[in-house]
Amino acid sequence: MIVRVLGSAAGGGVPQWNCACANCSAARAGGQPRRSSSGFAVSRDGEQWWLINVSPDIAAQIEAAPALQPRTGRGTPIRGFLLTDANVDHLGGLAVLRQQGEHSFTVYSSAIVRELALAQRAFAPFAEPPHVWRAVAAGERLTLEPGLLATVVAVHGLTPGYAGRKPLPDAVVAYLLQDESGGGEALFAPVFAEVGEALLSAAGQAGLAFLDGSFWSDRELDGVGVTKSARALGHAPVGGPGGSLAAFAERLPRASNCNVYFAHLNNTNPLLDETSDAAAQLGRAGFALAEDGLEFRL
Numbered sequence: 001m002i003v004r005v006l007g008s009a010a011g012g013g014v015p016q017w018n019c020a021c022a023n024c025s026a027a028r029a030g031g032q033p034r035r036s037s038s039g040f041a042v043s044r045d046g047e048q049w050w051l052i053n054v055s056p057d058i059a060a061q062i063e064a065a066p067a068l069q070p071r072t073g074r075g076t077p078i079r080g081f082l083l084t085d086a087n088v089d090h091l092g093g094l095a096v097l098r099q100q101g102e103h104s105f106t107v108y109s110s111a112i113v114r115e116l117a118l119a120q121r122a123f124a125p126f127a128e129p130p131h132v133w134r135a136v137a138a139g140e141r142l143t144l145e146p147g148l149l150a151t152v153v154a155v156h157g158l159t160p161g162y163a164g165r166k167p168l169p170d171a172v173v174a175y176l177l178q179d180e181s182g183g184g185e186a187l188f189a190p191v192f193a194e195v196g197e198a199l200l201s202a203a204g205q206a207g208l209a210f211l212d213g214s215f216w217s218d219r220e221l222d223g224v225g226v227t228k229s230a231r232a233l234g235h236a237p238v239g240g241p242g243g244s245l246a247a248f249a250e251r252l253p254r255a256s257n258c259n260v261y262f263a264h265l266n267n268t269n270p271l272l273d274e275t276s277d278a279a280a281q282l283g284r285a286g287f288a289l290a291e292d293g294l295e296f297r298l
């Protein structure tokens with residue numbers, strides 16, 4: 001199984017167009033990697049690809065990845081999408097991929113995510129032929145293509161801001177992808193509001209895990225004049241007592257088989273500064289930060 005990080009930032013990226021915080025300024029000055037909005041691509045054979053979330057940055061992410069580019073005529077090696085939630089930065093890229101060609105997409109999401117997405121007219125064509133939009137539920141096991149399976153993992157989460165940030169079941173899910181021919185398992189959990197048992201257990205099973213690294217602390221956005229807390233936005237903070245770092249470090253000690261990367265990094269996150277205390281704590285746990293363009297072969 002091949003896994004590529006298409007984008008490693010939360011919505012807005014690093015730098016974000018309207019932000020001059022320390023990380024955005026460092027990224028503009030070349031002192032930090034630039035990061036586009038969160039998304040991942042997975043393939044069993046390098047020929048057919050499945051995307052976990054599709055951000056508004058998708059066109060540039062495809063241009064940066066030759067394996068995702070059309071081979072001939074009008075088409076794409078992208079077979080479809082697995083959406084973790086209905087946030088615009090996770091499905092807004094569908095509006096970018098609306099040109100027709102010799103392809104049909106299969107979109108997987110929970111029923112509530114499908115309902116919220118399709119209420120926006122721009123996304124409705126993805127539920128009409130030649131495309132298919134399948135509603136799935138936590139615990140379900142899907143066959144994406146022969147030999148490539150995906151298990152829908154339950155996580156705690158909220159509906160997006162435009163839908164009232166309600167804690168509905170399956171408002172957010174994670175996906176555990178499994179290559180049946182012994183190609184490993186990878187967990188994609190870029191958004192979660194709490195670390196639950198299903199998530200910990202899926203990470204324990206995976207050889208590679210991408211976790212919600214949006215915010216280091218709950219009140220981090222105060223620093224840029226935004227009054228919302230991380231938890232109110234549906235993201236468990238990484239740091240501090242009760243943070244996701246402590247929970248995963250306990251379950252996945254350094255000797256575990258799982259390579260853990262924090263992804264979906266908001267530009268306010270001190271983890272982005274490699275000289276920060278937060279970055280040192282992450283390193284001590286044996287975990288790392290995802291970066292755009294990172295590729296793994298399991």
Ligand SMILES: [Zn+2]
Pocket residue numbers: 010011038087089090264
């Ligand atoms: Zn996001």
Ligand SMILES: [Zn+2]
Pocket residue numbers: 015016019020021022023024025267268
């Ligand atoms: Zn910033």
